[in-house]
Amino acid sequence: MVCTRQHVIAAMRGAVRAVSECRDELVELDRAIGDGDHGENMERGFLAVDTQLRLASPETPAAVLKTTATSLISSVGGAAGPLFGTAFLRAATAAGERETLDGAAVAALLRAALDGVTARGRAERGDKTMVDALAAAVEAAERAADEGAGPTGVLRSAATAADSGARETIPLVARKGRASYLGERGAGHLDPGARSVALLLHAFAETGGEQ
Amino acid sequence: MRVGLVVVSHSAALSEGVVEVVGQMAPDVRVNAAGGLPGGETGTDFEATSAALAASDTGSGVVLLYDLGSARMTAELAVEALADPNTAVVAEAPLVEGAVAAAVAAQGGQGLEAVVEAAERATGAEEPESGEAVSAEGLSPEDYRAECELTLANEVGLHARPAALLARTLTGVEAAVTVSCGQNSADARSVLGVMGLGARKGDRISLRATGPEAELALRRITELVERNFDE
Numbered sequence: 552m553v554c555t556r557q558h559v560i561a562a563m564r565g566a567v568r569a570v571s572e573c574r575d576e577l578v579e580l581d582r583a584i585g586d587g588d589h590g591e592n593m594e595r596g597f598l599a600v601d602t603q604l605r606l607a608s609p610e611t612p613a614a615v616l617k618t619t620a621t622s623l624i625s626s627v628g629g630a631a632g633p634l635f636g637t638a639f640l641r642a643a644t645a646a647g648e649r650e651t652l653d654g655a656a657v658a659a660l661l662r663a664a665l666d667g668v669t670a671r672g673r674a675e676r677g678d679k680t681m682v683d684a685l686a687a688a689v690e691a692a693e694r695a696a697d698e699g700a701g702p703t704g705v706l707r708s709a710a711t712a713a714d715s716g717a718r719e720t721i722p723l724v725a726r727k728g729r730a731s732y733l734g735e736r737g738a739g740h741l742d743p744g745a746r747s748v749a750l751l752l753h754a755f756a757e758t759g760g761e762q
Numbered sequence: 763m764r765v766g767l768v769v770v771s772h773s774a775a776l777s778e779g780v781v782e783v784v785g786q787m788a789p790d791v792r793v794n795a796a797g798g799l800p801g802g803e804t805g806t807d808f809e810a811t812s813a814a815l816a817a818s819d820t821g822s823g824v825v826l827l828y829d830l831g832s833a834r835m836t837a838e839l840a841v842e843a844l845a846d847p848n849t850a851v852v853a854e855a856p857l858v859e860g861a862v863a864a865a866v867a868a869q870g871g872q873g874l875e876a877v878v879e880a881a882e883r884a885t886g887a888e889e890p891e892s893g894e895a896v897s898a899e900g901l902s903p904e905d906y907r908a909e910c911e912l913t914l915a916n917e918v919g920l921h922a923r924p925a926a927l928l929a930r931t932l933t934g935v936e937a938a939v940t941v942s943c944g945q946n947s948a949d950a951r952s953v954l955g956v957m958g959l960g961a962r963k964g965d966r967i968s969l970r971a972t973g974p975e976a977e978l979a980l981r982r983i984t985e986l987v988e989r990n991f992d993e
Contacts, residue, residue, distance in 0.1 A: 624808045624839055625808050625809055628799055628805040628806070628807070629805060629832055630831060630832035630835060632808070632832075632836070633808075633832060633835030633836050633838070633839050634835065636808075636839065637835075637839065671835050671838065671839075672835070727831075728831070
């Protein structure tokens, strides 16, 4: 019940497909409270991830995550590039030299990603950002890991909780990012960054665990 | 070598404009722009920021200034990606004011920490707006160890370049100097504060200095004014 380098690569490929499939949905969400480029940016970013993973053939889970991070940082633009890039970069650091990841390690990676995003974006829970989805995901992941779940179980719990966390952004007024410029008018809309976190975690859960 | 600067902005034109202004005031400081995306759209680019960071590195450290939130994130990532992240600092400062203040400090040979501090002090809001505000900092007229009055004869008055020269001429001088013109006063080391006085050709300015080298400070400024700021 562990996740190897191949699983992590499969998870990233799953994310590439999921982001492409949800591109238009993300565009719509971002058009409502942002500048409408989130779907396009994420798709471009994950296509770059796909290309770089083929070119780099990374040898450890950490190396796969690091390749993902640098591809996103270089190609996504906006705030999403540095934020998702930081998330994967911190996860890579947390993975260290490990050849395989168990459920607890996956939860620890998610925690490291959350800490990175929080520090980089200076956002807290309730600011109507990706942190709302990711923080809920981390708590659920840690609970699942404590109960002995493997990587897939941990990721499934995380993805389900991220959905709830993302939905909870709907009534909120944004306090960070471009949506905060809208003030009260931003309430009533799902945060695109939070939605992206949830869809990535679902993709990881479906493709990245022990198959 | 002097501390270098990087201007990270969403717009190429904006970052280059800031570099242009800064270059006038601090000709010997390495300042590089990282603005816009490679295709010319607005946004901040990690690769361009990293390249500018490398180009501005003289070995004495680099200070990065940014315009909006995601530019700060890109700047921070570029710093974290350095072989030694302690050699560069992202300053929490207004872009133009911070860049000018940092550049003048760097031109004066100040170290990395002092240049960051100069940028972060340059909020504009903290500039004393009147003589009273200066007095409020605890200086009564009896405390001024030296004062003098001068008439500005140079063409542009205390505009950007002369204000920068004024600040530079006080580098290393142990004295606090206040410049007044009419009702307004400013710290002589604050380029923006001095520019904000709006002193023009023909205006009388008065200078008051305290500290062990108060006399030296006023002598240097007097020489500078008499040389018409080398215009």
